[in-house]
Amino acid sequence: xxxxxxxxxxxxxxxxxxxxxxxxxxxxxxxxxxxxxxxxxxxxxxxxxxxxxxxxxxxxxxxxxxxxxxxxxxxxxxxxxxxxxxxxxxxxxxxxxxxxxxxxxxxxxxxxxxxxxxxxxxxxxxxxxxxxxxxxxxxxxxxxxxxxxxxxxxxxxxxxxxxxxxxxxxxxxxxxxxxxxxxxxxxxxxxxxxxxxxxxxxxxxxxxxxxxxxxxxxxxxxxxxxxxxxxxxxxxxxxxxxxxxxxxxxxxxxxxxxxxxxxxxxxxxxxxxxxxxxxxxxxxxxxxxxxxxxxxxxxxxxxxxxx
Numbered sequence: 571x572x573x574x575x576x577x578x579x580x581x582x583x584x585x586x587x588x589x590x591x592x593x594x595x596x597x598x599x600x601x602x603x604x605x606x607x608x609x610x611x612x613x614x615x616x617x618x619x620x621x622x623x624x625x626x627x628x629x630x631x632x633x634x635x636x637x638x639x640x641x642x643x644x645x646x647x648x649x650x651x652x653x654x655x656x657x658x659x660x661x662x663x664x665x666x667x668x669x670x671x672x673x674x675x676x677x678x679x680x681x682x683x684x685x686x687x688x689x690x691x692x693x694x695x696x697x698x699x700x701x702x703x704x705x706x707x708x709x710x711x712x713x714x715x716x717x718x719x720x721x722x723x724x725x726x727x728x729x730x731x732x733x734x735x736x737x738x739x740x741x742x743x744x745x746x747x748x749x750x751x752x753x754x755x756x757x758x759x760x761x762x763x764x765x766x767x768x769x770x771x772x773x774x775x776x777x778x779x780x781x782x783x784x785x786x787x788x789x790x791x792x793x794x795x796x797x798x799x800x801x802x803x804x805x806x807x808x809x810x811x812x813x814x815x816x817x818x819x820x821x822x823x824x825x826x827x828x829x830x831x832x833x834x835x836x837x838x839x840x841x842x843x844x845x846x847x848x849x850x851x852x853x854x855x856x857x858x859x860x861x862x863x864x865x866x867x868x869x870x871x872x873x874x875x876x877x
Contacts, residue, residue: 571596571851577860580867583840583850587860590832590853594641597851602645603731603827606818606839608655608810609635612670628659628670632677638832643682645830649729651822652684652722655692655810658714665704665711675720684722687730690781692717692814696788719783721818731827736820738776785813794836797865801875804858806835816842823848837863 574596576584586593612628642652656671678684697715704711723730787810798805815838819829825847831839834852836859843850844867854860861873870876 577857578864578867578873580844582844582848583852585834585837585840585852585854585860585863587854587857589855591637591641593853594638594645594832597645597830599644600647601828602650602830602851603647604651604653604819604823604829605642605646605832606653606815606829607831607833608808608814608835609638609833611657611808612659612668628668631670632674635674636677636681639678639682639684642832643684643724646724648725649731650724651687651730651732651818652678652724653719653818653822654722655717655719655814657717657808660701660704665708671718678720678722683726684724685726685728687721687723687728687732688781690719690721690783692719692810693782693784694787695784696786716782719814719818721822730822731824732822734778734821735775737779737817738774739779741777779817783814783817785811785817787811794862794865797870797875798862801870803862803865804856805862806859809836810838812838812842812845815839816846819843819846819848834863835859837866841866 571584571586571593574586574593577587578585612631639652646652656674658671659668660666661668675686675689679686693716695715697713699705699713701711701714705713794809795805797803815831819839819842823829823843823846826849828849828851829839829843830851830853831837832853834840834854835856837852837854840850840852840863852860852863854863864873
């Protein structure tokens with residue numbers, strides 16, 4: 571970042587206030603291993619995204635976001651990854667989904683060019699039954715509780731630093747019983763697979779997770795939220811729980827790698843990177859969000875909120 575002073579910093583990373591386009595231009599090319607972000611969504615009913623609030627209409631969203639994506643591509647190392655979490659939206663007055671986030675995924679591959687490594691889906695177990703008109707009033711749709719998370723790689727060969735051994739999950743009780751029994755229902759499957767008698771009986775450190783991430787979005791008791799309310803600091807309304815970026819930081823980077831979030835908000839990405847021993851950079855254009863995000867790393871006394 572040259573001589574650009576950070577808004578705040580830790581031993582592992584630094585947060586900067588400003589437009590991410592200009593800040594990305596100051597990042598050394600091919601120096602970042604993972605760009606992981608949850609940008610403002612293209613919502614019809616606006617949330618307060620600070621200075622981005624007039625930029626997130628679904629009809630113009632793709633072209634707006636590509637300005638950032640081109641710069642993100644340039645700062646990534648050849649084997650780097652780009653992970654973007656986007657919430658969906660509905661067409662006004664109709665029980666139909668907008669396709670803006672699918673259009674964005676397509677354009678990121680066609681115009682940048684990224685390569686779609688895998689699609690993930692965050693199942694937010696705490697989501698309300700929305701949109702109310704179609705779910706709780708007319709009851710013609712079910713609760714919208716899943717957000718897509720797109721993982722793109724830069725290298726056209728698909729080579730990245732991914733390793734699913736870093737995100738293994740505890741074995742289920744049924745799997746533990748299978749190990750104990752020592753036999754499996756082997757043979758041919760309707761889908762064409764031929765399962766051997768001992769195929770799934772090798773004990774590893776855990777099971778490989780699916781691309782459906784079951785993580786609650788509730789943060790009602792987090793220290794970040796408590797401190798922001800206590801000291802009257804504006805809370806980012808669209809923050810995701812630290813467990814979401816933590817999964818991708820583990821999967822896609824190694825200790826000491828650099829993780830960057832160009833729409834940091836409450837800086838959950840930086841908090842996950844710091845916790846896991848990765849270096850990080852966080853950018854945001856809205857100062858109150860960065861001010862509050864310090865509370866993930868420091869006490870109120872350390873940032874001058876308490877005399």
